[in-house]
Amino acid sequence: MDIVNEAFASNWIAPLGPHVDAFEREFAELIGAKHAVALSSGSAALHLTLRLIGVERGDEVLCSSLTFCASANPIVYEGGRPVFIDADRATWTMDPDLLKLELQACAARGRLPRAVIVVDLYGQSADYDSILNVCSEYDVPVIEDAAEALGATYKGKMAGVFGKAGVFSFNGNKIITTSGGGMLVSEDENFIKRARFLATQARDPAAHYQHSEIGYNYRLSNVLAAIGRGQLRVLLDRVAARRRNNRLYRESLSGLPGVEFMPEAQYGRSTNWLSCITIDPKAFGATREDVRLALEAVNIEARPVWKPLHLQPIFAGCRTRGGQVAQEIFEDGLCLPSGSNLTDEDLERVVGIVQSIAGMRRHKI
Ligand SMILES: Cc1ncc(COP(=O)(O)O)c(C=O)c1O
Numbered sequence: 001m002d003i004v005n006e007a008f009a010s011n012w013i014a015p016l017g018p019h020v021d022a023f024e025r026e027f028a029e030l031i032g033a034k035h036a037v038a039l040s041s042g043s044a045a046l047h048l049t050l051r052l053i054g055v056e057r058g059d060e061v062l063c064s065s066l067t068f069c070a071s072a073n074p075i076v077y078e079g080g081r082p083v084f085i086d087a088d089r090a091t092w093t094m095d096p097d098l099l100k101l102e103l104q105a106c107a108a109r110g111r112l113p114r115a116v117i118v119v120d121l122y123g124q125s126a127d128y129d130s131i132l133n134v135c136s137e138y139d140v141p142v143i144e145d146a147a148e149a150l151g152a153t154y155k156g157k158m159a160g161v162f163g164k165a166g167v168f169s170f171n172g173n174k175i176i177t178t179s180g181g182g183m184l185v186s187e188d189e190n191f192i193k194r195a196r197f198l199a200t201q202a203r204d205p206a207a208h209y210q211h212s213e214i215g216y217n218y219r220l221s222n223v224l225a226a227i228g229r230g231q232l233r234v235l236l237d238r239v240a241a242r243r244r245n246n247r248l249y250r251e252s253l254s255g256l257p258g259v260e261f262m263p264e265a266q267y268g269r270s271t272n273w274l275s276c277i278t279i280d281p282k283a284f285g286a287t288r289e290d291v292r293l294a295l296e297a298v299n300i301e302a303r304p305v306w307k308p309l310h311l312q313p314i315f316a317g318c319r320t321r322g323g324q325v326a327q328e329i330f331e332d333g334l335c336l337p338s339g340s341n342l343t344d345e346d347l348e349r350v351v352g353i354v355q356s357i358a359g360m361r362r363h364k365i
Contacts, residue, residue, distance in 0.1 A: 003226045007172065014314075017222030023229050024183070030232060031150075031158040031164065034183035035192035038220040038228070039199055042147040042169030045184035046117070047074035048195045048218065049143050049165045062102060064078035064094045064119040064145075065308040066326040070169075071119050071145050072309050084310040085111065086322030088118070091123050091265045092276075092329060102321040103138045111268045113140045115141050120149030120159050123175070123273030125264060128154055128162040143167065147182075151239040154260055160185055168225075175238050175273050176231035177221065178224040178296070235258055239271045241340040245347060249336060252351040254360040256358050258283030278332040286357050288334040292336035294357050295337075300350060304331030 003019065020038050028036040039045050055061060057079035064083035072082045084110045085102060088095035106112050117133055118126045125146070135142050142163035146152070152159040152169050160166030170181035186192050197203075198348065202215025220228070247263075253259050258280035264270050279288040288304065295302045308326035309315050337350055 003013060004232065006226065012245070018231060019222045019224070019225040020220060023220075023225040024228060025208045026232055027168075027183055028185060030210065030235070031160050031166075031185065032193055033161050034187045035189050035197045036185045037192050037199065038225055039182040039184055039195075041072045041180055042145075042167050042171065042182040042217075043074060044199065044216065045165075045167040045169075045182040046071070047194075048141070048184060048216070049167065050074050050078050050115065051166070051198065052078070052191060052194055053115050053141055053143070059114040060106070060111070061115050061117060061310065062099065062113045062140075063117040063351060064121070065310045065320060065323060066092060066121060066329060067119040067306055067309060069309065069312060069314065070147070072315065072332045075117075076314075080114065082309070082315060082318050084182075084315070084318060084320040084323070086320070086324065087308075087326045087329060088127070089325050089329075090248045090263055091124060091127065092262050093124060093126035093265075094131065095325070096127055096134060096238065097322045098222075099131060100134045103134060107138060112138055112140055115143055115164075117143045117145055118163065119145040119147075120152060122262060122263070122276055123149050123152055123271035125149055125152045125154040125159040125162075125268050125270075127265065127268075130191055132162065147171075148174070148273050149198055151235050151271045152268060154246075158266075160311055161187075164188070165191065169265075170228060170231070175242065175271060176228070176235050178220070178228045178231065181220045181224050181228060194318070196257055214216075235332075238340040241270040241342075243270075244340060245336075245338055245342055246275045248344070248347050249275050249277075251349065252347075253277065253354055256284065256355065257302040258285075259354075259358075272338070274335040276335050278305075278329060279334060280332060284358055285325055288332055291354055291357050292334055294353050295350065298349075298353065300337055300353070302337060303335045305330050305335060349364050 067089040144163040146160040147169035168183040170178040201217035202213040262276040308319035
């Protein structure tokens with residue numbers, strides 16, 4: 001709060017300012033990235049990345065299928081064509097074997113994709129050793145969409161630092177938020193400089209307003225950066241709270257027939273941004289939709305797992321490698337309430353409802 005007050009007191013409400021620079025520096029330091037630029041959203045960060053990588057009309061870009069539409073929309077902004085890769089059941093993130101098969105097929109066709117967007121899902125990082133191995137074989141850059149995974153680790157390193165660029169979101173529902181905002185990180189200083197330039201309407205260095213390229217209004221304001229700085233200080237507490245939610249849910253629900261939790265991969269530490277389960281209707285005696293509606297009836301919001309992008313009307317006709325795993329996770333998957341401020345009583349209420357549905361349906365059968 002002190003930092004935000006300072007931003008107002010200094011009257012530096014206009015875009016840019018000292019808190020933006022400090023937020024970028026502190027963020028980069030926290031996750032172990034070399035360079036960072038604060039932006040108006042995660043979507044803006046992805047869009048700039050694709051422009052800088054040089055996606056052009058007709059270019060293919062591979063992307064995880066099990067994710068939010070924002071992971072793939074910027075491919076279409078640039079006239080590119082998304083190609084979707086299925087999830088690995090063991091992590092729910094991109095399946096590296098299917099990625100390899102797709103890249104082999106692209107190479108055989110003589111047309112490699114311009115980039116691969118890998119999503120760190122619901123707080124869990126993808127398997128970067130395998131993914132980077134395959135992509136470096138074909139010299140295709142990896143973009144890490146870590147919008148949902150700030151604070152997660154992969155083999156001891158923070159998520160977001162594995163590709164050519166890493167993308168984060170501070171949208172309202174994320175583990176830390178500036179109400180809206182994003183961050184783009186990279187090891188490549190020039191890449192971040194170019195991103196900063198394009199995000200500021202590509203203004204040439206001249207006293208008057210001169211523009212030789214089309215840019216965007218994608219920067220984060222000084223006030224929102226001040227909020228972000230305050231939020232960074234509570235990140236580790238938030239991760240601990242989210243992991244605790246997950247542990248308590250597991251203790252109470254994992255014994256129910258047909259209930260499985262999103263697996264935590266051995267290679268890293270998930271933030272459990274959202275605690276997700278799948279419900280096998282045959283074993284459980286009710287569907288995930290029955291559970292969601294029972295929660296909704298008492299004003300508790302739970303949401304289905306992302307509908308895979310290869311099943312979305314906007315991406316109809318896009319090529320997909322696999323797809324069945326993401327579809328099954330979607331059909332049976334439910335994101336339980338996962339806020340960092342949930343109390344034991346809140347969690348017990350959710351657990352009680354899920355347990356009662358399981359019991360009820362078993363009686364009926
Ligand atoms: C996986 C993923 N990628 C990208 C985004 C886009 O971030 P933003 O909402 O900040 O544009 C989000 C969330 O909103 C997301 O969950």
